[in-house]
Amino acid sequence: MNFNLTEEQQMIQQAARDFAQAELLEGVIERDNEQKFPYEAVKKMGEMGFLGMMVDPKYGGAGLDSVSYVLAMEEIAKVDASAAVIMSVNNSLVCAGLEKFCTEEQKMKYLKPLASGEVIGAFALSEPEAGSDATSQSTTAEDKGDYYLLNGTKNWITNGGNATYYIVIAQTHPEKKHKGINAFIVEKGWEGFVVGKKEEKLGIRGSDTHSLMFTDVKVPKENRIGEDGFGFNFAMAVLNGGRIGIASQALGIASGAYELSLKYAKERKSFGTEIINHQAIAFKLADMHVNIMAARMLIYKAAAEKDEGKDISESGAMAKLYASQVAMDTTIEAVQIHGGYGYVKEYHVERMMRDAKITQIYEGTSEIQKIVISRAISKK
Numbered sequence: 001m002n003f004n005l006t007e008e009q010q011m012i013q014q015a016a017r018d019f020a021q022a023e024l025l026e027g028v029i030e031r032d033n034e035q036k037f038p039y040e041a042v043k044k045m046g047e048m049g050f051l052g053m054m055v056d057p058k059y060g061g062a063g064l065d066s067v068s069y070v071l072a073m074e075e076i077a078k079v080d081a082s083a084a085v086i087m088s089v090n091n092s093l094v095c096a097g098l099e100k101f102c103t104e105e106q107k108m109k110y111l112k113p114l115a116s117g118e119v120i121g122a123f124a125l126s127e128p129e130a131g132s133d134a135t136s137q138s139t140t141a142e143d144k145g146d147y148y149l150l151n152g153t154k155n156w157i158t159n160g161g162n163a164t165y166y167i168v169i170a171q172t173h174p175e176k177k178h179k180g181i182n183a184f185i186v187e188k189g190w191e192g193f194v195v196g197k198k199e200e201k202l203g204i205r206g207s208d209t210h211s212l213m214f215t216d217v218k219v220p221k222e223n224r225i226g227e228d229g230f231g232f233n234f235a236m237a238v239l240n241g242g243r244i245g246i247a248s249q250a251l252g253i254a255s256g257a258y259e260l261s262l263k264y265a266k267e268r269k270s271f272g273t274e275i276i277n278h279q280a281i282a283f284k285l286a287d288m289h290v291n292i293m294a295a296r297m298l299i300y301k302a303a304a305e306k307d308e309g310k311d312i313s314e315s316g317a318m319a320k321l322y323a324s325q326v327a328m329d330t331t332i333e334a335v336q337i338h339g340g341y342g343y344v345k346e347y348h349v350e351r352m353m354r355d356a357k358i359t360q361i362y363e364g365t366s367e368i369q370k371i372v373i374s375r376a377i378s379k380k
Helices: 007-024 028-034 039-047 066-079 081-101 104-115 174-180 231-267 279-307 313-343 349-358 366-378
Strands: 121-124 140-143 147-158 165-171 181-187 193-198 209-220
Touching: 007 039, 007 066, 028 349, 039 081, 066 081, 066 231, 066 279, 081 104, 081 121, 081 147, 081 165, 081 231, 081 349, 104 165, 121 147, 140 165, 147 165, 147 181, 165 209, 165 231, 174 181, 181 209, 181 231, 231 279, 231 313, 231 349, 279 313, 313 349, 313 366
Parallel strands: 121 165
Antiparallel strands: 140 147, 147 209, 165 181, 193 209
16 A cells, blocks of 8 residues: 655645635634634635535536545644535535536536635534434425425535525425435525524534525526435435544644644743653653554545545544544644643644543544444445
8 A cells, every 4th residue: 555645736725825825824813712614714615626626627626536635634724623624514515415316517616616725615504303314304405397406404504604505305205214315406595595693613613614594485496406215325425525624623633732732742842851851751642642643544444445536434434533533633632732831822733622621522523433334344
């Protein structure tokens, strides 16, 4: 196995690193404090090709591989996890599903502006009573012949307020259970579609998370994705790829906190020497470094398998499970290494600790990842 990055991958990594430092670092604390969406940065991310990285250029994308995508995600998340999740949703949950499963007409109408960054998208699966359980959809889509009538509520939708196009999962045939679920492309502004309040969150406060309400929304038949009843399989396929994006976000949070801690430990002195010379601190940094490297390898493996067309349900779940735990553990230790300074906003690590927690929850909780993994290994 070759662990060396290609020249192109190294260029993508450096471009993302430069962008994060130049465009995201300044103002990141203010955006967190005020829950401000990074409008200008997201626009520039689109111009640089970061919002449709794996999409074919004929649909407005950059045509890159999944490894390049996780490299860019890590660099963005090192500085601003909120910008990273905006990027992840548009790439992994929206563009990837549209490119793989939509008709040519749907791709030209919806995928092209999403992949080019003209607009951003959202993925609406979670519900108040169902969370990430795609089999339990209370939102309904009643077949009315040439259109569907959409009714229901979706919760915790990233990009919910700023998206232009939404992929909405809804139940059409309750008697068929998960085989009666459909996926639809819904446009903001359609009659009966209301974006609810913005959620007050612990972390990733620069991204917007909203509830969505649908009351007799007419969705044209041509906006259904795939055949009737394909929605559950669509959601599962999209979530498999989405886990790689969230794992990469978690990795970025962890590696960002580690780099800040290493720098601080080399500068901060106590008892006559830099604190990195104290074994208690040095061992923390060593553990952080090893865990981050292990998470990175799991993510690279999952991304490489995705590019090879392999089933990534197990490898994606493993990467997401482990990387999110590493993000949580690393940021907690980063605050500890910084001491009192770690508890104030100026040093960034307290924000990273808050941002890390969500990586254990969205795209399926850690417990869900263990279910996916255990099912996979039971079949071997």
